[in-house]
Amino acid sequence: MTTLTATPALLAYERLAPVYDRFTADYDHAGWVDGLLRLARAHGLRGSRVLDLGCGTGKSFAPLLDGGYEVWACDISPAMVARARMRAGRAGMDPERVLVADMRELPELGAFDLVTCLDDAVNYLLSPADLAAAFASVARALAPQGVYVFDVNSLATYRAGFAARASFERPLAAAVCRGETQGAIDPGALCVAAIEITGRSGRRRVSRHVQRHHPPHTIRHALTSAGLACRAVLGQSTGAVLHDDADEDVHTKLVYVASHAG
Numbered sequence: 001m002t003t004l005t006a007t008p009a010l011l012a013y014e015r016l017a018p019v020y021d022r023f024t025a026d027y028d029h030a031g032w033v034d035g036l037l038r039l040a041r042a043h044g045l046r047g048s049r050v051l052d053l054g055c056g057t058g059k060s061f062a063p064l065l066d067g068g069y070e071v072w073a074c075d076i077s078p079a080m081v082a083r084a085r086m087r088a089g090r091a092g093m094d095p096e097r098v099l100v101a102d103m104r105e106l107p108e109l110g111a112f113d114l115v116t117c118l119d120d121a122v123n124y125l126l127s128p129a130d131l132a133a134a135f136a137s138v139a140r141a142l143a144p145q146g147v148y149v150f151d152v153n154s155l156a157t158y159r160a161g162f163a164a165r166a167s168f169e170r171p172l173a174a175a176v177c178r179g180e181t182q183g184a185i186d187p188g189a190l191c192v193a194a195i196e197i198t199g200r201s202g203r204r205r206v207s208r209h210v211q212r213h214h215p216p217h218t219i220r221h222a223l224t225s226a227g228l229a230c231r232a233v234l235g236q237s238t239g240a241v242l243h244d245d246a247d248e249d250v251h252t253k254l255v256y257v258a259s260h261a262g
Contacts, residue, residue: 005102008210009124010076013056015207017079019197020057023173032118032240033063036149036255039242040114043231043257045147047113053103053138053150054121058084064116065091072109074101104133111143117150120253123211126190128222131214135226139260148228148258151236152214155185155248162191162211174198180208187215187248216246219256229261 016023037045048069052061055073057080064071071093075081078100085095101107103117104125115138125131138148158181160166166179180192195207220230235243235251246254 007076007124008126008208009121012207012209013075013077014079015205016195016197017057017077017083018199019173019175020080021059021083023170023175023195024059025172027059028240029059030063030066033060033116034067035240035242036116036118037064037067039232039234039255039257040147040149043147044145044259045114046145047143049110049112049143050114050116051106051109051112051141053106053115053117054119054124055084055098056080056119058087058098060116060118062087062091065093069114072097072099072112074099074103074106076100076102104130104137106137106141109141111146112141113143113146115142115146115148117148120151120153120211122150122152123214124209125214126210126212128218131218131222132225135222135228139226139228142228142260144260146259149255150258151253151255152219153211154235154251154254155187155213156250157252158185158189158191158211158213162193166193185213187213188218189213215248216254223256223258224261227261228258230256230258232257 050069050071052073055075061071061073081100084098088098089095162179162181169176176196178194191211193209198204223230233246234255235246236253236255237251
């Protein structure tokens, strides 16, 4: 059995799990994943075996199942995994293929043609050692010709949503998001935001999200140390629109494509 350390990410998503699907109800996961699959194919994806890291409640792997891919998935939060297993079962996927696991120490599951890690899960890796461990773990899971696709939040996103005075509401999930980062948000900054959630019973809970901004040079160095090579970096704007000219000050996310070096 996997023993998990009570990281900020684990604590945040155990609290957010009951409302996560409502909180992300307006996300177009199907369109988003379809665009990322086209990107992966352009960089050599040929097989159909996929590992989805930080899968949450399964909304990120559901389009892969619809596309006929053979999917395995994992998340650090048992509460999120429980919901992802239900989604997997409804889609005809073996729920046992959804695991509670830390992306820094993935279990042996064989080789995958595609590894995905979406919706800023990489930003919950808070130190260079965490980042290096996660990328090394991916390298071990990636087939020789496999493709790794992941995204990270941009400086623009942190300055808009994680700064101390930033605040917005998600009415459908009865949630208020407030930035808690003190001081300037510069490259490599540690950023904090709290999501205050009101449940159907009226009970309020706080899901606190601690993330590290990872500049491109940090990402590239960690990939290289893991034996991976960065093949492309794209910008992503609202609506999951991809742009060849990634710009931290304009785009909401940066999307990376990597594969084994050589």
